[in-house]
């Protein structure tokens with residue numbers, strides 16, 4: 387049916403009614419938005435029928451492409467039974483079967499699955515579990531009430547998530563109500579604050595953590611980390627061995643290791659979970675983004691049996707974990723997640739990914755000679771390209787130069803959707819992308835970077 391010309395357009399309605407996340411709305415209403423109507427494989431189609439490559443996996447969530455028949459069918463099948471029932475006092479087949487699967491595929495030692503709805507809540511749950519654990523474990527260590535996080539970390543937008551993050555720009559207005567958390571310098575090999583080089587540095591940047599542990603471990607409940615790579619910080623990988631050393635230090639000083647695998651989980655780094663790169667088992671683990679293959683909001687916090695057991699007791703002991711959300715363990719989401727995991731086996735997703743990662747590395751290498759490309763950071767299918775004003779001195783562009791934004795606008799024109807983080811261009815294609823599509827993405831990226839040099 388043709389829309390009557392007297393009716394306002396979708397763009398006008400968007401401008402009138404919506405408030406978009408992480409968006410300066412004053413600027414937003416100055417241009418017509420891209421309105422995505424449909425997706426197929428790695429492509430998105432807007433209301434004008436223009437086709438785009440989904441270079442962000444719809445903000446880091448999509449795994450096997452849009453409209454994957456197996457996930458589509460799993461959701462339809464579940465919908466024939468029921469869309470939602472509660473986990474409070476009841477259970478559901480998809481929630482049970484998914485929990486079993488998650489315990490199977492996550493690092494050894496994690497045996498219990500607690501559902502929530504998004505990455506921030508999964509982290510929030512982990513923090514609360516850690517605190518309550520130390521209060522209830524025998525013998526209780528009630529002084530363990532503080533957390534440690536890495537500078538520039540990102541663990542979500544809720545109060546707890548922000549409190550253990552190091553995103554000054556995002557969190558400045560809320561400082562007054564965030565809780566105190568220790569932070570340690572993050573490893574950043576391109577801009578090493580110690581001016582050292584890996585491996586001769588012997589990961590010296592971990593010394594402050596060891597010092598802090600020695601002094602304060604009796605007050606520390608847990609250390610929160612994005613394993614292997616700090617994503618929102620600008621795709622900053624940690625040097626080999628870093629995560630393993632963190633695990634060892636946590637064990638030595640009796641501190642819970644909380645792995646935030648919200649961005650890295652489900653094959654994103656080339657392994658099912660980033661912790662696997664260094665054979666690390668965390669005590670608590672948060673997952674969300676890729677969990678449903680990018681279909682529905684769902685999250686989980688996994689815990690060890692030891693942590694779980696500290697919450698057992700008589701009813702009146704009040705050891706219960708008093709936490710839960712309305713849509714916790716949503717059956718449609720769990721059905722989608724089961725199908726997502728099934729596809730990994732059926733399509734040998736991780737096996738096929740290996741070649742694609744190598745192909746992508748080779749494509750990326752060609753960008754290294756571009757004048758503004760300061761650093762290219764890649765771990766699996768997570769890529770950050772840092773643009774700098776001066777390659778020799780690594781002088782950054784001013785954030786207000788909006789260099790990342792300029793490049794992504796050029797990409798948009800050419801049919802590739804990506805979103806920058808400051809001066810870092812971030813590319814995270816769906817794992818299902820083929821080499822032809824990858825090549826196309828890289829060609830557009832190259833042209834777009836060149837176009838702003840002129």
Ligand SMILES: *Cc1c(COP(=O)(O)O)cnc(C)c1O
Pocket residue numbers: 504505506507509540541542543612617618646647648649674675
């Ligand atoms: C995205 C992200 C979160 C927050 O997840 P939401 O689903 O956006 O709440 C937390 N931690 C990491 C590492 C993330 O990348």
